[in-house]
Amino acid sequence: MSTAIDSPLITLEHGTAPRAEGVAVPQLGLGTYKVDPGEARRVVVEGLELGYRHVDTAQMYGNEDGVGAALAESNVERADLWVTSKLNNPNHRRDDALASFERTMDDLRLDVLDLFLVHWPLAESEGIDLVDTWRTMIEILGTGRVRAIGVSNFRAEHLRRVVDATGVVPAVNQVELHPYLQQRELRAVHDELGIVTESWSPLGRGHLLTDPVLGEVAAEAGATPAQAIIAWHLAHGLVVIPKSTHRDRLAENAASLSVRLTDEQLARLDALERDQRFGSHPDRVQV
Ligand code: A2P
Numbered sequence: 427m428s429t430a431i432d433s434p435l436i437t438l439e440h441g442t443a444p445r446a447e448g449v450a451v452p453q454l455g456l457g458t459y460k461v462d463p464g465e466a467r468r469v470v471v472e473g474l475e476l477g478y479r480h481v482d483t484a485q486m487y488g489n490e491d492g493v494g495a496a497l498a499e500s501n502v503e504r505a506d507l508w509v510t511s512k513l514n515n516p517n518h519r520r521d522d523a524l525a526s527f528e529r530t531m532d533d534l535r536l537d538v539l540d541l542f543l544v545h546w547p548l549a550e551s552e553g554i555d556l557v558d559t560w561r562t563m564i565e566i567l568g569t570g571r572v573r574a575i576g577v578s579n580f581r582a583e584h585l586r587r588v589v590d591a592t593g594v595v596p597a598v599n600q601v602e603l604h605p606y607l608q609q610r611e612l613r614a615v616h617d618e619l620g621i622v623t624e625s626w627s628p629l630g631r632g633h634l635l636t637d638p639v640l641g642e643v644a645a646e647a648g649a650t651p652a653q654a655i656i657a658w659h660l661a662h663g664l665v666v667i668p669k670s671t672h673r674d675r676l677a678e679n680a681a682s683l684s685v686r687l688t689d690e691q692l693a694r695l696d697a698l699e700r701d702q703r704f705g706s707h708p709d710r711v712q713v
Contacts, residue, residue, distance in 0.1 A: 430506065431477035431680045436665055439620040441567070441597030442574045449573050451541065451598075452508050453660060454683060455480030456676070457626065457667035458489055465671055466492025472673045474500045474507075476680055482600075482624075482667040483534075484512035484545055485526060490533035498535045509536060510600075512545035512578055518552045518559045527566055542572045543600060546711055547584045560588040560596075576600070578626070579708040582615040589619060598665065600624035602705045604634055605658060605698040624665040629655055631704045643694055649685040656682035658695045 435450035442449045456473040458466060458481065466489035470481055474496065483493045490511060497509065511534065517526035531539065542563065549559045563575040576598035577585070589595050599616060603609050603625035616623050634640060635651045644654035652668070656679055659666035668679045687695070 428475045428502070429477055430479050432683055433479070434660070436622055436663070438574050438597040438622060440595035441576050443567055443570065446573060449540075449597075451510075451622070451665055452480040453665050454478075454656070454680065455482050455508065455510070455665065455667040457628075457669035458483045458493060459487055459626065459669055461487070461489050461492075461669060461671055463489045463492050465489075467495045469671050469676075470496030471499065473676055474502055476673070476677050478676070478680065479506055480508040480510075480667070482510045484543075485514040485517075485530050485533075486512065486545055490530055494534040494536070508540045509534060510541040510543065511539060512543040513559070513563070515546055515548050516552065518544075518549040518562075519554055520558070520562045520565075523559065523562045524566070527571075531571065537571070539572045541574045541576060541597065542566060543576045543578045543598070544580075546579045547577070547581070547708055548711065556584060557588055557591040560592055560594070564592060564594050574598075576621075578624075579706075579711070581708055582612055584708075585615060585619060585621065595619055596621055598622040598624050600626050600665075602627050602703055603659075603664065604628050604630040605637075605640070605655065605695045606630055606634060606700050606702040608696070608699045610699075622665060623663075624667065625659050626667065627705055628659050628664075628666045628668050630702075633704055634698075637698065639694055639698060643687065643691045647685055647687055647691060649682070650678055652679055653682040653685045654687065654691075654695070657685035657687050658692060661687055661692055 433452040574597040576596040578600040
């Protein structure tokens with residue numbers, strides 16, 4: 427059995443089943459966006475061998491079956507693993523969402539999922555209200571087959587609408603977030619509502635790795651650029667899910683847990699904000 431990496435845990439304040447206390451997500455996880463279906467099994471097997479205990483996937487990625495195969499063959503105790511998946515876009519209507527969730531569970535070969543997210547706030551494009559999708563998520567939570575529910579790519583107004591209508595606060599909002607797109611206003615809303623922030627494309631799809639300021643900070647910290655960025659996410663209390671298909675990089679990214687940046691180094695990375703996205707904008711995403 428492999429040894430788990432020493433990731434801090436972040437306790438979810440909301441969006442968990444009533445009486446479910448102390449539901450906590452490992453802060454550093456393994457992202458699988460753009461991991462080909464044919465490679466997902468190997469990548470997740472290697473991730474688990476290297477000690478990752480949090481795997482983030484989505485029906486939209488088309489790789490849940492490979493992720494599920496890796497989970498099934500792993501000898502890591504289920505209780506020691508955290509698995510997140512996401513409701514695919516064309517499936518926001520209640521019956522479609524319930525069927526979509528069943529497919530996810532079949533592909534992942536799980537009885538209980540740790541976290542299920544609404545992938546994009548696109549219910550309206552299917553002619554229904556975002557709140558109705560959120561009500562279906564609450565229904566799924568009520569079945570006991572997920573430990574927590576949350577959202578992804580929601581803007582502040584989306585969050586407030588679902589909270590005002592249902593009183594159930596999403597456990598997390600997973601958004602594109604890295605030093606070039608720090609989402610400070612949205613993070614303030616998350617803090618106000620008690621929502622945990624998760625960073626997708628935490629390395630800016632790799633585009634940030636050649637930034638000269640980052641290079642300097644990384645060199646001073648005795649870290650690689652990828653490690654310095656991941657350490658920045660960790661220091662800001664963000665759940666971070668870097669993706670790599672390379673075993674050596676998976677190990678490198680996991681070792682970010684022992685990288686400590688000074689306040690001054692963090693401030694230099696904070697100063698890189700430039701409102702630059704590498705992924706889709708929630709208002710303009712194509713489905
Ligand atoms: P690869 O999968 O070929 O290793 P993000 O998580 O922000 O979307 O970034 C993922 C991108 O960054 C992928 O292109 C991935 O490439 C690359 N990447 C991940 N970890 C590292 C690393 N430690 N060093 C260099 N590139 C990395």
